[in-house]
Amino acid sequence: MARGREELALKVTAVYPHRAERYPQLRYMGSKHRLLPWIHEVLSEIEFSSALDAFSGTGCVGYLLKAMGKRVVTNDFLDFSYQIALGTIENSSTILSEDDCAMLLDENPDRASFIQRTFSGIFFTPGDLLFLDNIWANIPRLPTPYHKSLAIASLVRACVKRQPRGVFTVAGDPERYKDGRRDLRLSLEEHFHESVALYNATVFDNGQPCRALKADVFAVPPDDLDLVYMDPPYVPRADDNCYIKRYHFLEGLASYWQAEGTEILEETKVRKIPKRYTPFSYRRTAVQAFEDLFRRFAGSTLVLSYSSNGYPDLDQLVGLMQKYKRDIQVFEKPHRYHFGTHRNVSRDRAAVREYLLVGS
Ligand SMILES: C[S@@+](CC[C@H](N)C(=O)[O-])C[C@H]1O[C@@H](n2cnc3c(N)ncnc32)[C@H](O)[C@@H]1O
Structure with a gap:
């Protein structure tokens, strides 16, 4: 177990915004849609009013943050992800x-x-x-x-x-x-x-000016956002994550x-x-990419999604985050992915533990 890592029992304090549950679920590699209630539990323990969803994908986490009343900025370097976030998160009234x-x-x-x-x-x-x-x-x-x-x-x-x-x-x-x-x-x-x-x-207005961006994460200005949620691709043990x-x-x-x-x-x-x-796709560049990411957004509370089947491993990520954040908490949840590009994805590989690392 990594130094400074704590296993925390969560006390549920905030009511899950059911609007987030109704967000359209897209079959997308690494989507956190099914984990939203748990992510909400963890996030509702943290005090913040603005957040960046730095790798927004389907937009479901950014949308959860919007449903929690936060000022949200989303980012993804893919155009279709950006379009989804523009329509559902930045947009507050057009249908x-x-x-x-x-x-x-x-x-x-x-x-x-x-x-x-x-x-x-x-x-x-x-x-x-x-x-x-x-x-x-x-x-x-x-x-x-x-x-x-x-x-x-x-x-x-x-x-x-x-x-x-x-x-x-x-x-x-x-x-x-x-x-x-x-x-x-x-x-x-x-x-x-x-x-x-x-x-x-x-489509709804949460009273905050939310924004969608389409950029490489290392081009996103580390603005004045209180919290940065990071769900990058991880180098998998087999196959690729392209x-x-x-x-x-x-x-x-x-x-x-x-x-x-x-x-x-x-x-x-x-x-x-x-x-x-993306540097997150290769063993030779991934560790440095995580360090660059944590350094870039070190002024905000860092929240990182991680699955046990990825590289680098959890202890290494905790160590990297500790360079920039004094207090690291690790939340853990078993999760079974229902996604695979190959029929032979073994049950072992599909059953992973999901983590949220919170650095403040
Ligand atoms: C694991 S997915 C995010 C899933 C998302 N949280 C969801 O629940 O739908 C990772 C995302 O990171 C994006 N991505 C990868 N490298 C990136 C980079 N260098 N800059 C910005 N986005 C990147 C991918 O396009 C992909 O949508």
């Missing part, structure tokens, strides 16, 4: 109306056919791909960036639901999967309608493959885009 949705579904004679040409026979059905090209021709007609972000978030959720294992690593026409799952039976358009209703329902490899389709879709870094790699079977470098 997609029925008229907006009808306009999005209007047949647009000027639509391009990029998605149909690029992904035909790789992902989804011809009807789904046509739907995506057509809706993207109409998205620029939405009046504000918040409308657009809600439309993009809804498309992202629709695509994850309709994709057999929620990832875009292998080609797979959903018609081939005959297991009768509702998620695979519904068209992308049907999933889109359900997703709009769910994301619209997340988000682009799994979610390249969503990242391209967020800008209709117009943003820098979304150029299709034509030689790849599933039409990937270039990997995004």
Whole structure:
């Protein structure tokens, strides 16, 4: 056990904001959605009024913080994560109306056919791909960036639901999967309608000016935020932790493959885009990256999510955090991940202990 590490029994003091439970759950590597009540228990022991969710992913932790009444800033270097946070956390009042949705579904004679040409026979059905090209021709007609972000978030959720294992690593026409799952039976358009209703329902004003950022974490200014929540990728024992490899389709879709870094790699079977470098993905750079992270945000209370199957290990992380914070507390919870890119993820590997390190 690491020096200075304490196991704490939590006394539940604050009521869990059920709004957070209703936040749309995306099948996403490392999502903390199922851990939100526990994260809330830990966070509600800490006094703070503003927070950065530095690796926001699906946005569920940032949204929990918003539901707790905090001034929230979110950040992720992926465009689709940013769009979700823009629509659900920064946005406090805009929703997609029925008229907006009808306009999005209007047949647009000027639509391009990029998605149909690029992904035909790789992902989804011809009807789904046509739907995506057509809706993207109409998205620029939405009046504000918040409308657009809600439309993009809804498309992202629709695509994850309709994709057999929620990832875009292998080609797979959903018609081939005959297991009768509702998620695979519904068209992308049907999933889109359900997703709009769910994301619209997340929109509320907590009275604080919340913001969403899209940047490398080392470019985020270490502002005057009281608390920084960090949930970076960890170097896994096997496989890799590349988000682009799994979610390249969503990242391209967020800008209709117009943003820098979304150029299709034509030689790849599933039409990937270039990997995004992050030092958290490699053994040789991860330890230094954690130290840089803790140093950068040392002026705030640090809260780090960690799972027992990651590298570096817990004691090493505690040691690194102790360089910048005097008091380190470690909270622990068993957790079973229901996510895997391979069917043979063993039960042992999938059963991990989840930790929250709090440095103040
Ligand atoms: C474990 S996930 C976060 C999951 C999130 N807490 C949730 O519950 O959905 C890690 C996230 O870190 C992002 N990421 C990785 N390296 C980054 C970097 N250098 N700067 C910013 N974001 C990064 C990834 O895009 C990914 O969304």
